Amino acid sequence: MRSYSLIAPAKINLYLEIIGVRPDGYHELAMILQSIGLADQIDVHSISTDSIRVHCNHPQVPTDKSNLAYRAAELMAMQFPEAFAQYGGVEISINKQIPVAAGLAGGSTNAAAVLVGIDLLWKLGLTQPELEELGRTLGSDVPFCVAGGTAIATGRGDQLSPLPSLDNIYIVLGKYRSLEVSTPWAYKTYRQQFGDSYRDSNNLAARANAVHSGAIVKAVLDKDAGEIAQKLHNDLERVVLPAYPQVLQLREVFANQEGVLGTMMSGSGPTVFALFESQQQAELVLLQVREAIIDEDLELFVTRIITHGIKVVSSV
Ligand code: ATP
Numbered sequence: 001m002r003s004y005s006l007i008a009p010a011k012i013n014l015y016l017e018i019i020g021v022r023p024d025g026y027h028e029l030a031m032i033l034q035s036i037g038l039a040d041q042i043d044v045h046s047i048s049t050d051s052i053r054v055h056c057n058h059p060q061v062p063t064d065k066s067n068l069a070y071r072a073a074e075l076m077a078m079q080f081p082e083a084f085a086q087y088g089g090v091e092i093s094i095n096k097q098i099p100v101a102a103g104l105a106g107g108s109t110n111a112a113a114v115l116v117g118i119d120l121l122w123k124l125g126l127t128q129p130e131l132e133e134l135g136r137t138l139g140s141d142v143p144f145c146v147a148g149g150t151a152i153a154t155g156r157g158d159q160l161s162p163l164p165s166l167d168n169i170y171i172v173l174g175k176y177r178s179l180e181v182s183t184p185w186a187y188k189t190y191r192q193q194f195g196d197s198y199r200d201s202n203n204l205a206a207r208a209n210a211v212h213s214g215a216i217v218k219a220v221l222d223k224d225a226g227e228i229a230q231k232l233h234n235d236l237e238r239v240v241l242p243a244y245p246q247v248l249q250l251r252e253v254f255a256n257q258e259g260v261l262g263t264m265m266s267g268s269g270p271t272v273f274a275l276f277e278s279q280q281q282a283e284l285v286l287l288q289v290r291e292a293i294i295d296e297d298l299e300l301f302v303t304r305i306i307t308h309g310i311k312v313v314s315s316v
Helices: 068-079 081-087 106-121 128-136 142-147 183-198 204-213 215-221 225-230 237-243 245-255 279-292
Strands: 003-021 027-047 052-056 089-095 150-154 159-163 170-176 262-265 272-276 298-304 311-315
Touching: 003 106, 003 142, 003 183, 003 204, 003 215, 027 106, 027 170, 027 183, 027 204, 027 215, 052 068, 068 081, 068 089, 068 106, 068 128, 089 106, 106 128, 106 142, 106 311, 128 142, 142 150, 142 159, 150 204, 159 215, 170 245, 170 279, 183 237, 204 215, 215 225, 225 262, 225 272, 237 245, 237 262, 245 262, 245 272, 245 279, 272 279, 279 298
Parallel strands: 052 089
Antiparallel strands: 003 027, 003 311, 027 089, 027 150, 027 298, 150 159, 170 272, 170 298, 262 272
8 A cells, every 4th residue: 555544533631630740851740631523634645755745734734844743754764764765755644624732632643643654554563552652752642642532641641541432422622713822831831830839749650640540530430421521620721711811711601501511621722622412512502602702713613522543544
């Protein structure tokens, strides 16, 4: 095969707790990550020259080496030089549907798709743990994006424990097109403002692992959508909501709609999501939010929780 098309789903954070600062300077996190139906399509083709090329339909996404998909291909070429020499270069086309810099892991899921796609193109036969290990060097969210579904993530967000798949939970996402939040800014600001509260750097991993026996994990294991929605949590809301009043307002509008089980900002934002028991309720609330906030800059999507990460849709 010389070409693969892959679906690269976005993720939301059902839970994000900042435990403290690790010796390597990163934050120790306790998270629950969840794949959602909103996805990019990634096409990877073998080309005869020994170069890596990236195309994207979204003007804000770089196509040079700063694109995480490019870096994933470069990593594969470095790790597997014989396959790179044998099969040649790679052309990557990104059909971007996931809002950019939105807290939805758009770049990370593209990188995960490129790892999976090149593994297939070059017939490497890598296992899921091997793909996750490669992903870890590209970014903390990349390992999760490979297999997706529902998982507890600790460490930098790259230590994964899969949870049983959730189903039948519908989502409305709201994102202001022109608003982007830098993930490094959000964590840095959190550390400046709230770092005193986590000076204790003892037993970070053990404290993060306490999430395994927490209330939201119990709700996930019980597949209790209402209870999951009650236990949604994101520490980064403490810095992003005061800095971005539009995001706070959007969250409040969601919270006041009938049928909303719960609402929260995803990751470092600025996307806000709300959970529902039915697609019909989600679609109705989307319309109500559109009426409550008259602003063309506000993008709204209905989607649902899904049980997979990167998926091959066709090969030629
Ligand atoms: P995360 O939730 O993992 O923090 P995010 O959803 O907040 O990620 P991205 O959509 O990955 O953020 O974009 C962050 C920045 O990365 C963007 O400003 C963009 O310039 C850059 N970027 C690099 N590669 C990609 C890509 N393949 N898709 C989107 N953005 C990319």
